[in-house]
Amino acid sequence: MRVIFNEEMRAVADDLDTMAQDVRRAINLSCTALLKSDVEAAQSVIDGDSAIDNLESSILDQCVKLLAKQNPVATDLRVVVSTMRLASTFERMGDLARHLAEAARRTYPQSAITPDAMPLFTQMGDFLTVMADRMVSMLADRDAKTAEQIILSDDQLDALHHKTFDLVLADDWTGSRQDLINVVLLARFMERLGDHAVSAARRVVYIVSGFDPTKEPSRDEGTDID
Known part of the structure; x- marks a missing residue:
């Protein structure tokens, strides 16, 4: 029975790894679609979301x-219960990437992001790209150290998210109401992607160590995403 369980669990783990890789691709393409007004990248994310749902x-x-x-x-x-939670988390991340892609497709050929907001969104996109790579590596290796890096670096994304509020609330903001909605909503989607990555990282820590996934690891140097 133990051999059968191990074989079946290995098949589930392979599917979860594939799901994480698909989510990474969706995040990367959605950021490209949003920052570069790339409608083909946007459509690829939208079309690929059903595969992520089916894997879940x-x-x-x-x-x-x-x-x-x-x-x-x-x-x-x-392990089994945590795998279920991880699958649901990745499915939600796929949905958030799809929301970004849909916004890019909706405003094409114009950008959904105002020029003055573009530097902030570029930083958020760069952060998410690195985070997605770390997430795939963390899951493939069941690497608690990489998981802790994801958890601790999330403050950087939160800080960038807060700056978007400062931008649209500034006295010199000249964007339209629709521009304001786009900036606030899309930044929120990106920030939520980071939150879900943290949730996944905590779950991996729990799988590896049994440590309560709601707890924060101690903060050390070298946890920044550059």
């Missing part, structure tokens, strides 16, 4: 069957 459904079904047939306990139970 498949992973959840496989995990439910494992719970029912194998009756896992202790560490095995922790």
Whole structure:
């Protein structure tokens, strides 16, 4: 029975790795679509979202069957339940990337981002690109150290998100109401991508160590995303 459980769990882990890679691609393409008004990149994200949804459904079904047939306990139970949570988190990240892509497609050929907001959004996009790479690496290696880097670096994205409010509330803001809505809403989508990455990172820490995923690791030097 143990051999069967390990084989089935390995298949689920492979699907979860594929899902993380698909989410990374969606994040990268959605940032490209938003920052460069690339409608082809936007459409690719939108078209690819169903594959991410299907992977989530498949992973959840496989995990439910494992719970029912194998009756896992202790560490095995922790892995199965955490895998289900990770799949749901990645599915939501795919949805957020799709929202960014839809905004880029809706405003094409114009940019959804005003010129004065572009530097902030470029920094947020660069952050998300590095974060997505770390997320895939973290999951593939079950690397708690990389997970902690994701958790601790999230303050940088939060700070950039707050600056978007400063921008649109400034006395010299000249954008339209629609521009304001775009900046605030799209920045929120990007900030939420970071939050979900943190949730995934905490879940990986929990899988590896059993450490409570709601707790913050201690802050050390060298956790910045450059």
